[in-house]
Amino acid sequence: MAIKILMPALSPTMKEGNLAKWLKKEGDKVAAGEVIAEIETDKAIMEVDAVDEGTLAKIMITAGAKNVKVGDVIAILAEEGEDIETAIKEGQEIIVKSHVKEIVVEDIKTEKYSGPDQKESVAERIFATPLARRIASQENINLHNITGSGPNGRIVKSDVEGCIGQPLLNENGGVTTIPITGIRQVIADRLVESKQQVPHFYLEIECVVDKLLEFRTEINAGAKLGEDSKPEYKISINDFLVKAAALSLARHPKVNSSWQKDVIIQYNDVDICVAVAIDDGLMTPIVKNANRKNILQISAEVKELAKKAKSQRLKPEEYQGGGFTISNLGMYSIKSFYAIINPPQSCIMAVGATRKVAMYNKNDQLEMRHVMNISLSCDHRVVDGATAAMFLNTLKELIETPSLMICY
Template sequence: MALSGEERLAPGGADGRIFASPLARRLAKEGGLDLVAMKGSGPHGRIVERDVKAALAAGPRPVASGPLLEAPAGMSDAVVRQLFAPGSFSEIPHDSMRKAIARRMTEAVRSIPHFTLQTDCEIDALLRLREDYNSAAPLGADGKPEWKVSVNDIIVKAMALALQTVPDANVTFTQTAMLKHKSSDVGVAVSIPGGLVTPIVRNAETKSFRAIATELKDLARRARERKLKPNEYEGGSTAVSNLGMFGVKTFAAVINPPHATILAVGAGEERVVAKNGAPAVATIMSVTLSVDHRAVDGALGATLLAEFKRLIEHPAVMLA
């Protein structure tokens, strides 16, 4: 069967030999590069020095065990710039944060087999509880309430408790073993200038709404000031990304390694629903759970999401 233009066999003769110059072979050996995975630019496809140097500069490539089928490469910077008229754009060089985000998200999409699960949560009881909880806050010396819990703070608590109820989903996948976590360490996506960071609320299942709200407020402030310590944003087994405050109804988030799941939260909005066979108005919040299929299977992910929904719709049980 003929290969398409986006697929190619590794260069070589009919007897499997690789056509490469002696210098190219030496450089490849010194750099740990497999010539089978390369395409030569020399005469008749011969691999030459410049090919090896370019491959080494591009970073490590997988060792091939047979004919290599390559995915099509993305457009080069030069090609992209040619698509736009000169002077019609300005260039903003990537800072280290944007480079790190791009690298980690590319790694996540390429290496983690994602699947998503979605459900709708009725949050009228949650909104009432939040209002009562905040109204009970005493005034501080500055005359302001000592705490103000957000819907997102309650969502973090619900996700943490759901992982305790469904512990097989509170995991991290490694190549040799599954790491099953004892505590629920929940990351919360925080937008900052130039990108985002995900500080971790450790042992979130043991903390009150007030404690989570206070901790997240401090973490978010220091994240925007870029004063977080590595242990405050590394690790965790899940994360919450909430775009509801922007009016986003539903979306799916990319899993941030080493997490096995991430919960994408949309806006709460009044919708007409059926109750006892009659139409009624309820405040509904759509959530989407992205799952690493290597670590959590479909039924287990669905069980986790169902437990989260139960807690959100009966929030008083989280006060026990």
């Protein structure tokens, strides 16, 4: 009997995903638990394991297909000893029957629908998702002119959007309509929720970082050369900031917390999210137990997590959770900024660029110093001004006297 391979739900909130890549081709033997495909969600690219063994008889969703709904049939597997052609026929019949049933139910629910195929019989109707039909109706698009990329040629949302995503002209020149990707939609929803529901307040400090820069230079100078003639490690300023923030959170645990409706959750572990810019938004992989790791461990972990984030290879446990976030725009020459809190966390730290300024020393003489602005955005339901100020004072002390980081 034909075995249907369905689009899996790779997270509790996943409703659809993109089929990024097939690792098996039609006719290949498949063992239970073997990786057969890669699925792209709004956060990462994840592997899909086969739950049964057999032969991959037919791939129903080709690699590169977008917005495939959870539960859709992506392939047909023939059982051991079963004829492949028979399995394909059985599988396709099951899919067609389910599609016809869905269309009948849809028509009963949407009496107001008026498209080009309104008067056709059920057997003659083209297959399209309800959302695709609604968009086509609103945009006056003929579904007969669209080739579907969904299961068995079904027309999905992205197919219709592709017909309305052409450049639009106005009297001031041309503009381009860019479809919203899954990750961009998630970012938009979370930030709107945060600004609307979380009472933000902001504090800012200025840190003198000359000693930190010298300390970093000394540590990096001690790095041995590897087989590729490159240093075994290269510590960044951001690595020190992660360490300093982690130690400060351990001393001020009220900042390492979140608002959860009728209770405040205070985290025992210090797990810090580090914002990483990717092509289509922002990812926040987590350095877990950062207060217990030395600066070399933090540096290596941040580099590996950033590499995974940019290639969308993060596992859910590497980006879900965390009690505090650091966002650093110093490399873009931004002097200072105020970040939006990442719910349900109660604080986010924003880091600006290192710059030279003239400052008076203890002898009232002007000297050139390197300084850095750091701001803290806080959820006032959880963190009070005094608590946030004490956290920033501890952070400033560690940054300006970096040798203390090995003593805390």
